[in-house]
Amino acid sequence: MNGTSPLGPDGRLPVVVVTGMSGSGLSTAMKCLEDLGYEAVDNLRLSLLQPLVSQTHDRPLVIGIDSRTRDFDTQDLLAQIAILRERADLHVRLLFLDAHADAIQRRYTETRRPHPLAADRPVLDGVAVERVLMQPLRDAADEVLDTTHFSVHDARRHLAGLFHLNGGPGLKIFVTSFSFRHGVPREADLVFDVRFLDNPHWDKNLRPLSGLDQPVADYITRDPDYAEFFGNLTRLLEPLLPRYVREGKHYLTIAIGCTGGRHRSVFITHGLANWLKERGYKVGEAHRDLDRKEQAATVPEDRAATGTNPRESA
Structure with a gap:
């Protein structure tokens, strides 16, 4: 935990749900938050979200849920986040990662990986479909981070500023x-x-x-x-x-x-x-x-x- 308290500044346990566009740096964000002291659970099925959080009492939690998830549903995720926010002991925030379509295309081209929603079509087709799918989450997010021009160092710096744990530096x-x-x-x-x-x-x-x-x-x-x-x-x-x-x-x-x-x-x-x-x-x-x-x-x-x-x- 690097000397930080498991509780946030308001005494509640921090829970960060990370989602966003494929290729916008979701895995990098998860690793950065894990380095800050969060327990990281990536690609979690929606049906397991409530049980996981219910079992977590002593360590901040970051959960990655995006369009790769088998039972992913935008409205279901929003509803489950709303339920978690009713708990007085949790500080739940939704982080949405985004990037320009050309940057996402370049990243998939460099890694030679297929876009999860493109199938056998061009990457940009998958990006267009996913953007429509993910828009309600983007609109509801507490924090939207555009990673188009970000290096890994940039991502780490911004995430540390947004999600640092109690005991960290001030402004x-x-x-x-x-x-x-x-x-x-x-x-x-x-x-x-x-x-x-x-x-x-x-x-x-x-x-x-x-x-x-x-x-x-x-x-x-x-x-x-x-x-x-x-x-x-x-x-x-x-x-x-x-x-x-x-x-x-x-x-x-x-x-x-x-x-x-x-x-x-x-x-x-x-x-x-x-x-x-x-x-x-x-x-x-x-x-x-x-x-x-x-x-x-x-x-x-x-x-x-x-x-x-x-x-x-x-």
């Missing part, structure tokens, strides 16, 4: 940069757009560098709007974070975005992470799109001739 803050070109991180609680700042991309000497390099940092801090923006950002967050703690929130994701996810968002993310650490918070920092290959077209030599606004492009 964990994860700050990530991202490119709007590739979409806003779905797990983000707070999103800030820094595309209004002067863009180092337009300086060909700075373009190969990132927001972690000093020349880029110097360039951005010279922007007349930078100091006021960063000050306002920290003044906004400073009173919010203690309130999140008082409300029992254990995990907060802050996402900072610019167009390419390489310069401005990276610099602001790094600065904000350091600011949070200085105030005693446990902080994780990542840069989702920093190493992504640039998809944009080559920048024209003469921006003035093209009418391009350097703050809005690239």
Whole structure:
């Protein structure tokens, strides 16, 4: 149990039911929660759910039930979860794992395994059928985790924040940069757009560098709007974070975005992470799109001739 209490913060025994789209990382989630101290039971038949929970009194439980289960039925699962939630000694939560169809297809292609609902048809056909089947569970879930861009480390970090056991750390803050070109991180609680700042991309000497390099940092801090923006950002967050703690929130994701996810968002993310650490918070920092290959077209030599606004492009 790694020194943690079997009971949750409210004194009830935690029970997590994990379900979701095939190929979205269900097995990985089960292993991560098991590492946190949960007893893991995967691919459980629905008829055994109530007996299993009734026999569990001294250890948090994570149960994997999805479309692979022989007697799987969406409405039956929802009804059984509702029955469990009537017990005063249990804290029951439903976790739904999801991912984009193309990511699921890629994962099945890489592992060369058949999709459980595709039979002899293409993987995407199975994904479409399963999404309709699983939608009621997604709608009813306490937590929905989109794993499209997740590594195993990302999954472990998010699950630890959402489902840590009593005796674990308080509020964990994860700050990530991202490119709007590739979409806003779905797990983000707070999103800030820094595309209004002067863009180092337009300086060909700075373009190969990132927001972690000093020349880029110097360039951005010279922007007349930078100091006021960063000050306002920290003044906004400073009173919010203690309130999140008082409300029992254990995990907060802050996402900072610019167009390419390489310069401005990276610099602001790094600065904000350091600011949070200085105030005693446990902080994780990542840069989702920093190493992504640039998809944009080559920048024209003469921006003035093209009418391009350097703050809005690239």
